[in-house]
Amino acid sequence: MKSKFPLLLMLIAAAITQGCVSNKKYAELQTSYTALQTKQTELKQSYDLTQRELEGSKTRVRSLEEQIASEKSNRAALQDALTKCLAGNNQGNVNIAKLADQITASDKYIKQLIAAKGKSDSLNMVLTNNLTRSLSQAEMKDVDVQVLKGVVYISLSDNMLYKSGSYEISDQAGATLSKIAKIIMDYSNYDVLIEGNTDNVPIKQPNIRNNWDLSTLRASSVVQALQNNYSVDPKRLTAGGRGEYNPIADNTTDAGKMKNRRTQIIITPKLDQFMDLIGKPVTK
Known part of the structure; x- marks a missing residue:
């Protein structure tokens, strides 16, 4: 997509050079330029988020394809063993029946893997849409949502959540937290790590x-807000701090530091729910 900025800047420069632009007109042009810059930033953020989700889905699909290939190879080996057993009938009917059961179980597992591969992307899309459906465009600037393998990651900037240099929740964070609490309540059987x-x-x-x-005090503040203000069951909640040791950007720049100052809300299925989401039976 060709940028509109160079053309706009040229028009502004030409108009100023010719001395025919009033202060009001210049201000309008400057406002248009700023709006275009903001729009470009929003589009870039949306593109980056989409790319991350796409990479996560691709990794998930590759993993399932490898599992399917491995299970098909295992099934072929079982079928070969059964064929030899039937031809010689040297190992008895018990082993033949056992091999037949293993082949049936393998076929069932392959079907589960194929079904999981087919629903992986749609599952992630549904969860993401559920989480973002009530957030405004302005709120999305301070909230990053990702869904990977059935686990929901909501990253909240410290500028939106806390008073400056403090672990106390700011007044402006209440509206956003209430919407996230609603989603947490919707997934009532999921655990929540702050x-x-x-x-x-x-x-x-x-x-x-x-x-x-x-970091720990800030996580605890969010946990207590979810419990006390939005009635989230405290038995589902865990507060933890990782300090400065889990950066997602370069701490040598102000922009990088801003990204690293964040609180993540991680909504995680329990083991049996998680295995059901990816289409794999739990091994007892």
Whole structure:
């Protein structure tokens, strides 16, 4: 997509050079330019999120294809063993029956894997849509949602969640947290991990020793808000802090530090639910 910015800048420069642009007109052009910059940033963020989700889906599909190939190879070996057993009938009817049962079980598992491959993308899409359906465009600037293998990751910026340099929830965060709490309530059988993360700048607060403390206190604040303000069952909630040791961007830049200062809400199925989501039976 060709950028409109160079053309707009040329028009502004030409108009100023000719001395025929009023202050009002210049302000309007500047506003248009800023709006276009904002739109481009939003499109870039949307594109990056789509690419990450696509890569996650591709990895999931590749894994399922490998499992299918492996199981088909196993089935072929079982069929070969059964054929030899039937031809010689040297191992008795018990072994023949056992091989036949194993082949049947293998066929069933292959069908489950194929079905899981087919529903993987649609499952992720449904979960993502459920999570983002009530969030406004403005809220999405501070909220990043990803769904990978049935696990929902919601990353919230510290600028939106907390008062500056504090672990107290800001007033503006309430509306967004209430919407996320609604989704958590919808998935009532899922566990919820609240995980705090910081940049690598040492904290300078008399009552907070280091970034470990800050990240854990922030996660605890979100957990208590979900419990006390939005009635999320505390038995489902876990608060944890990872300090500065789980960065997703370069801490040498301000933009990177801003990305690293975040709180993740991770909504996770229990083991039996998770295995059902990916189409694989739980081994007892």
